[in-house]
Amino acid sequence: MPLDIIEKFEISRLSILDENGRVDDALVPDLPDDKLVSLYEAMTLSRMMDARMLNLQRQGRLGTLPVCTGQEAAFCPAVLAIRDTDWFVGSYRELGARLMRGETLANALMLFNGYEEGNVNPVNDRTLPISIVLGSQLPHAVGLAYGSRLKGEKDIVALTIFGDGSTSEGDFHEGLNFAGVLNAPVVFLCQNNQFAISTPRSIQTRSETIAQKALSYGIHGIQVDGNDALAVYKATKEAVDRARAGGGATLIEAVTFRMGMHTTADDPTRYRTDDTVETWEKKDPLIRFRKYMTEKGIWDDGKDADLEKRIKADIDTAVKEFEKGVEAKPDAPFDYVFGTREAIIEEQRARFLADLEKEGNHG
Amino acid sequence: MPLDIIEKFEISRLSILDENGRVDDALVPDLPDDKLVSLYEAMTLSRMMDARMLNLQRQGRLGTLPVCTGQEAAFCPAVLAIRDTDWFVGSYRELGARLMRGETLANALMLFNGYEEGNVNPVNDRTLPISIVLGSQLPHAVGLAYGSRLKGEKDIVALTIFGDGSTSEGDFHEGLNFAGVLNAPVVFLCQNNQFAISTPRSIQTRSETIAQKALSYGIHGIQVDGNDALAVYKATKEAVDRARAGGGATLIEAVTFRMGMHTTADDPTRYRTDDTVETWEKKDPLIRFRKYMTEKGIWDDGKDADLEKRIKADIDTAVKEFEKGVEAKPDAPFDYVFGTREAIIEEQRARFLADLEKEGNHG
Amino acid sequence: MAKINMVQALNTTLHDVMTEDDTVLIMGEDVGVNGGVFRVTDGLYEKFGRDRVIDSPIAEAGILGTAIGMAIAGLKPVIEMQFSGFSYEMMHQMEGNASRMRNRSRGQFTVPLVVRMPYGGGVRALEHHSESKEVFYAHTAGVKVVIPSSPSNAGPLLKAAINDPDPVVFMEPKRSYRSFKETIQPGEYTIGKAEVVTPGEDITVVSWGAMMRDTLKAADMVRSERGASLEIIDLMTISPMDAATIIASVKKTGRCVVVQEAQQSFGPASEIIALINDQALMYLEAPVKRVTMYDVIMPLFARELMYLPSKEKIVRAIQETLDF
Amino acid sequence: MAKINMVQALNTTLHDVMTEDDTVLIMGEDVGVNGGVFRVTDGLYEKFGRDRVIDSPIAEAGILGTAIGMAIAGLKPVIEMQFSGFSYEMMHQMEGNASRMRNRSRGQFTVPLVVRMPYGGGVRALEHHSESKEVFYAHTAGVKVVIPSSPSNAGPLLKAAINDPDPVVFMEPKRSYRSFKETIQPGEYTIGKAEVVTPGEDITVVSWGAMMRDTLKAADMVRSERGASLEIIDLMTISPMDAATIIASVKKTGRCVVVQEAQQSFGPASEIIALINDQALMYLEAPVKRVTMYDVIMPLFARELMYLPSKEKIVRAIQETLDF
Numbered sequence A, B: 001m002p003l004d005i006i007e008k009f010e011i012s013r014l015s016i017l018d019e020n021g022r023v024d025d026a027l028v029p030d031l032p033d034d035k036l037v038s039l040y041e042a043m044t045l046s047r048m049m050d051a052r053m054l055n056l057q058r059q060g061r062l063g064t065l066p067v068c069t070g071q072e073a074a075f076c077p078a079v080l081a082i083r084d085t086d087w088f089v090g091s092y093r094e095l096g097a098r099l100m101r102g103e104t105l106a107n108a109l110m111l112f113n114g115y116e117e118g119n120v121n122p123v124n125d126r127t128l129p130i131s132i133v134l135g136s137q138l139p140h141a142v143g144l145a146y147g148s149r150l151k152g153e154k155d156i157v158a159l160t161i162f163g164d165g166s167t168s169e170g171d172f173h174e175g176l177n178f179a180g181v182l183n184a185p186v187v188f189l190c191q192n193n194q195f196a197i198s199t200p201r202s203i204q205t206r207s208e209t210i211a212q213k214a215l216s217y218g219i220h221g222i223q224v225d226g227n228d229a230l231a232v233y234k235a236t237k238e239a240v241d242r243a244r245a246g247g248g249a250t251l252i253e254a255v256t257f258r259m260g261m262h263t264t265a266d267d268p269t270r271y272r273t274d275d276t277v278e279t280w281e282k283k284d285p286l287i288r289f290r291k292y293m294t295e296k297g298i299w300d301d302g303k304d305a306d307l308e309k310r311i312k313a314d315i316d317t318a319v320k321e322f323e324k325g326v327e328a329k330p331d332a333p334f335d336y337v338f339g340t341r342e343a344i345i346e347e348q349r350a351r352f353l354a355d356l357e358k359e360g361n362h363g
Numbered sequence C, D: 001m002a003k004i005n006m007v008q009a010l011n012t013t014l015h016d017v018m019t020e021d022d023t024v025l026i027m028g029e030d031v032g033v034n035g036g037v038f039r040v041t042d043g044l045y046e047k048f049g050r051d052r053v054i055d056s057p058i059a060e061a062g063i064l065g066t067a068i069g070m071a072i073a074g075l076k077p078v079i080e081m082q083f084s085g086f087s088y089e090m091m092h093q094m095e096g097n098a099s100r101m102r103n104r105s106r107g108q109f110t111v112p113l114v115v116r117m118p119y120g121g122g123v124r125a126l127e128h129h130s131e132s133k134e135v136f137y138a139h140t141a142g143v144k145v146v147i148p149s150s151p152s153n154a155g156p157l158l159k160a161a162i163n164d165p166d167p168v169v170f171m172e173p174k175r176s177y178r179s180f181k182e183t184i185q186p187g188e189y190t191i192g193k194a195e196v197v198t199p200g201e202d203i204t205v206v207s208w209g210a211m212m213r214d215t216l217k218a219a220d221m222v223r224s225e226r227g228a229s230l231e232i233i234d235l236m237t238i239s240p241m242d243a244a245t246i247i248a249s250v251k252k253t254g255r256c257v258v259v260q261e262a263q264q265s266f267g268p269a270s271e272i273i274a275l276i277n278d279q280a281l282m283y284l285e286a287p288v289k290r291v292t293m294y295d296v297i298m299p300l301f302a303r304e305l306m307y308l309p310s311k312e313k314i315v316r317a318i319q320e321t322l323d324f
């Protein structure tokens, strides 16, 4: 009866596309050229819309806004790896992913202008609204995946996205543990962008990686270069395929960096230095992906210019539409408290509308 | 940039004293004979008091009662490994450990007869009352350990005990993560008794061991034979010494078995078979420890008989004292809502006492 | 028809509903093989299997959080919090998500689920097993709170809760689980409607849950003592509250007593009094009397009966209000 | 003396208290290097170091749970919930442990800590950042709930909370953080005491937190419009509530309006009305009027101002109550 070693574990890190656009041919996922291009377009749209929204916010035309510039490769390729019929359960820092799921630019603007209506995805009814209560969406993803299976849709999976800081919440633990015991087809994608507002990853948890937290739940775990679109795609695709085949859940740690502020209410200079930011600028996910496509001969500066022009036009149109303002029903909140008509709610609605008459709209 | 292995982990299991009382000499902790004897006495007291309380409960003289027979080696040696000045933060299934910390037999009876007064440890003010909200005491232990350090008591540690099922709670995750980032001197002792009420360990979590959950927090983790008093002592002592020396926290999984019901409200025949129980009877922690001491020549049947007689007498005395009943102040609950006198509470107390006059004591 | 207790009524209802509707699913701690610590889910695991009757890990937020996903996916989860005293672990999933998903998504996603939880005192239990915190959920917009009081109304109310489009917190008075049996009176029970159990003219007495028993007994005593005519209302839905039934009654009687097991301050009785103040103040011939637990931590069982509203306290409250 | 806003008042108080008492410790999300997302803890990390100003992981239950241990060990933790909307994660530690340890241990262990949390609407924030759920904590025996309304009372109340022997939930109306400045009026502020801000004869108006500003403005408007004499009460402590001050006032004025930012049902206003019903019903010349948010999920900022109590609504409520 000695001191026996009873378990051994390993955590791996996947990276395929380096900062100079060079790839490890052995690992390159087979994505057709058109997919590569559409992925690049999605990441570029995310980047440009992010910048435009920040700009509008600075002009006071939007409310508090989270930005995601620099993290595009951590979330866009993941959406490419799932189907429209799969569940997408995001957080709030994956704009490009949401747009890939069919959210309109106008909706994004509407939401951050204070209208719940912006949360409604017009084309995809398996994309949940943004989730702000950190970690709380993880169990939802487990239930969605399990639920669809039980309803007979045997090949549905759920993808959920969250940040490094969210892994400290009890809901992270409970969600992953449920995924393990229910063998639920879920992919947990952690965007480790090094910070939770001002709190660096190093004091968020003492584990060397986020990926190794998978070991607590008997699920798969892997770390990937989150600025490497090919690695994120490959890791997610493998996790999705395994989950679809009944092989259970995976925790993916995508190591990336938030180039901007946490939200427009935040001042990053209080807690991080410029040179940290600069070292990460060199790792920009779009630059290296463009280099890769150019190398491959499927992209050039002309195409790039056209793309930017096209996206700018789309955004301009959306902003114009947005600026017309919304025909928002003032008493809509009363419509969505319950699915039934309740006397006490209707009595309050009547009072609300009467008051509104007297005072006019404060909004 | 291939698929690199970036982390490797191992989980070990410690066992020293086997079911036949044979030990691995290389691993035997150096405990003086008198300590071995007192440990055996503590485990025996726990066993006998547990049985007596169950008996009283069955006679309707105590309320709902958790029993811990069979798990004595998982908790008693751990108390031997800490100091009176260390913090003890238990759960509800470690009777013998509490008695070692100075709780009186009368108090134990009083508590399970429905009097909070039974929670007051008369000799040790660093032993927290039983904790029933699963997992919630783990962060307390972290705060106690950190707090004592900050107050200048540099060599204080905290020992906290909980069950296998409690590891599924968010509080387990948050508590261990705080211990990691605060480098708090805490020993987390999990009594893995195979069941959470009716729920077997196998569906509580999909990880192969509880011990490996330590890897999520960058703290130490080890599995021990929880029916092996020497292994539990050695593992706890090493963890305590390391924590005291600033080496951080440890999660110890003590693999044991609950021989009785979850509580007196539970019927184990609904969810487990007799032969499971029988296989564990062979692993009884007291039998093997007695064999060991006998081998060693420090124990014999005579001593054993005397001990049982002595303990029985102590318990009889305590039960007699208990049966005199307590001089409990009916309005005590009003004394402990706040540390300040509040008008609204005093007004209610007056009303309560007036009502009591009118109705007499319902209790 | 045979007499059954509340546990049997709830159990039968679950068997029936799960047979009729295969989107209904059970999840919680020890609800499967063990049939629940109070046996409310007894036999379901054997009949419907582990996919629809899930013995979950011990993680209340995980249970509700996962159930929210299941509900959005089109199932009707009926989850159990083993005791209401351990439901606070999931408060953030209830307030933050279950109650809000309909509003957040403007109706695109809804969360039709039921959270069953035994609550209340009087069963000689350990700490945390005897509280009445219905207000936590009632003060959360988007959540319905339902509390049955008898074998007869428990089944229909549970069925209504399961078929309701919204998250329903269904609090079961464990003190009434087995304390009495009834031959089930078929009756119409709708969420959002209180029941006038016995009509009367002189005073309105409102209660719910386990307190209904003592309230009805107290009412009988007062009736026989002074031949007063009491109108007894079983609230049944705490939120959204059926103000109309209460107000109509108080306008008629001019006097009211509310019997609540929860601590006095910020309890449901306060809301009832506020509604009466809003809509029937000028009909009051006496202050509305509250009979409640005190603002103390619920005592362990040696003292609990001194602290819970008793038949005697209720009788006195009714007498004093009639004599005011 | 210079005028300061509420954030400055709170920050100065924390600096002073931590200097005087080295058992005081700060913990929370982004409270250290960043000085808190609202800068209430600005400069503390630099001055007192990382041992006493702890940037914690994102785990609200872990923060309170750890602080409970620290408090038992003899420290006075002042922890921050970044927003009250994320405090429900620690409800079980509050209801299950912080509030109960004194009672459970019969006074052997106590939990003197402060949980600071910005709460309330009107700052154009995202979802979950605008609610007022003081009732969750007020309905928890063993917990005190304190809400300042101005730079002048914020500091003294926070200091009182830190020196209080019990767990205190200290809710800071974020809308009032920077919206106005004052030269600090030295005043006696005790937990459990409401303040009669302006004495009056005709009507009592009770409010707290951010609503005090609009209440005072509304009062001025009514005064100038009809020369009525209004008695304005700043509740400041939600629980345990200062019934005496409210009752004395209502007995004098016979009329009362309560302005509450929380949703209508099961809010603090209901408790105030219940207390008036108990102790001053026969003095009422009109129903007590509640001005509150509605029983809806707090709307995002495009609509929030329509839903929050407004100056106009308060004025109308006062007028109607005076004219009743």
Ligand SMILES: Cc1ncc(C[n+]2csc(CCOP(=O)(O)OP(=O)(O)O)c2C)c(N)n1
Pocket: A093, A132, A133, A134, A162, A163, A164, A165, A166, A167, A191, A193, A195, A196, A197, A258, A262, D029, D058, D082, D086, D089
């Ligand atoms: C339960 C909860 N606690 C606190 C917050 C406040 N908050 C919003 S974002 C944030 C940091 C999150 O960090 P991370 O999970 O790393 O995601 P990131 O913002 O970096 O993408 C915090 C603390 C919240 N939204 N929810």
Ligand SMILES: Cc1ncc(C[n+]2csc(CCOP(=O)(O)OP(=O)(O)O)c2C)c(N)n1
Pocket: B093, B132, B133, B134, B162, B163, B164, B165, B166, B167, B191, B193, B195, B196, B197, B258, B262, C029, C058, C082, C086, C089
């Ligand atoms: C937060 C919480 N949820 C549920 C319960 C009800 N409960 C009491 S004991 C128990 C099982 C605990 O199992 P485990 O942690 O393995 O400890 P054991 O009883 O086996 O010693 C449960 C579910 C509780 N006390 N606290």
Ligand SMILES: [Mg+2]
Pocket: A163, A164, A165, A191, A192, A193, A194, A195, A196, A197
């Ligand atoms: Mg982050």
Ligand SMILES: [Mg+2]
Pocket: B163, B164, B165, B191, B192, B193, B194, B195, B196, B197
């Ligand atoms: Mg166990």
